[in-house]
Amino acid sequence: MFDTFQTKTCSPAVKASGRDVGEVAGTTLFIGAGAGDRRLEAVVRTAGFDVRRAVSLAEADLNPDRDDIDLIIMETLPGGHVDFTACHQLAALRMAPILVMAERDDETDRILALELGADDWASPVCGERELLAKVRALTRRRARVSRTAPNPNTVRFANWQLDRITRELRREDGVRTVLSTAEFDLLNLFMRNLGRVLTRDEILSSSSHNRARNERSVLVSVFRLRRKLGSDGAGFDIIRTVRSVGYIMDTPVTEG
CATH class of the missing domain: 3.40.50.2300 (Response regulator)
Incomplete structure (x- = not known):
């Protein structure tokens, strides 16, 4: 080999x-x-x-x-x-x-x-x-x-670490933020569909947005999540807009 x-x-x-x-x-x-x-x-x-x-x-x-x-x-x-x-x-x-x-x-x-x-x-x-x-x-x-023992309740991507229990995001420079239920579910939706463009209809049909039933709720949730995540450290948005189609997250994700 x-x-x-x-x-x-x-x-x-x-x-x-x-x-x-x-x-x-x-x-x-x-x-x-x-x-x-x-x-x-x-x-x-x-x-x-x-x-x-x-x-x-x-x-x-x-x-x-x-x-x-x-x-x-x-x-x-x-x-x-x-x-x-x-x-x-x-x-x-x-x-x-x-x-x-x-x-x-x-x-x-x-x-x-x-x-x-x-x-x-x-x-x-x-x-x-x-x-x-x-x-x-x-x-x-x-x-x-x-040297850092893996934590089964955490997931890492770009310059962030997400605690699935507390829903807290911790950035490499020490910045911390807590996701709302809608933001947490939306982030998990992107991670389950890593590298694939999600349309607004697909996001609307996800369980975390069934109650909203309107496109504006999708835009607001995505906007808030993107604002919290920011860039990947190299100046690129972690969640990017694909014009006239939807949104994509293709940053590698690792467990623990």
């Missing part, structure tokens, strides 16, 4: 980090053909990580219960294009932070990759020290999450 590499050589930038490369720091999975910029692979290897490779997400055949991955690095497709579908699918698995290694510094691609769940983006102009810093920051974040 994977090709595996290890190394004990160390570049000056990695030596400056103070990491003992004699110890395996974790496992990094590269997904892609590997025909582009290979500097990041060299940084990861010399930083002490066990490196695995798969040409595609399908070949990787990832299983959260079986595979222990600390960092996922997505390389671009032939022609320099980012596999946005794979990026979104990987983010939904919530196995490890995702870093996209691009062959060109395209703002539209960068924004879309981050919106679809990538944790960071490395452009061709990034130096070796910056690449190392990105790897270390993402793996530190992974370590912090791993």
Whole structure:
């Protein structure tokens, strides 16, 4: 399934980090053909990580219960294009932070990759020290999450954590807010239909809005929920309007 590499050589930038490369720091999975910029692979290897490779997400055949991955690095497709579908699918698995290694510094691609769940983006102009810093920051974040015991009553998405018992939303920066019954039910409706556009009629027919029976109630509930949730941290609304159709939430959600 994977090709595996290890190394004990160390570049000056990695030596400056103070990491003992004699110890395996974790496992990094590269997904892609590997025909582009290979500097990041060299940084990861010399930083002490066990490196695995798969040409595609399908070949990787990832299983959260079986595979222990600390960092996922997505390389671009032939022609320099980012596999946005794979990026979104990987983010939904919530196995490890995702870093996209691009062959060109395209703002539209960068924004879309981050919106679809990538944790960071490395452009061709990034130096070796910056690449190392990105790897270390993402793996530190992974370590912090791993030390936190999962809570079966919580769900996480974007920069929010929802407590299903208290209906309290807690943002990463400490901001807290409590959802009304209608807002809580509406959020659960979006999470059950993640990545699918919900029409106003579908929202009206949901159990939480049966009493209202009017389109205005849908607009008010969606407006209040969107105002509380805000953006995903990258400047994009968590619940977005699809003009003339309805609303969509496609931010990856994880339990616990």
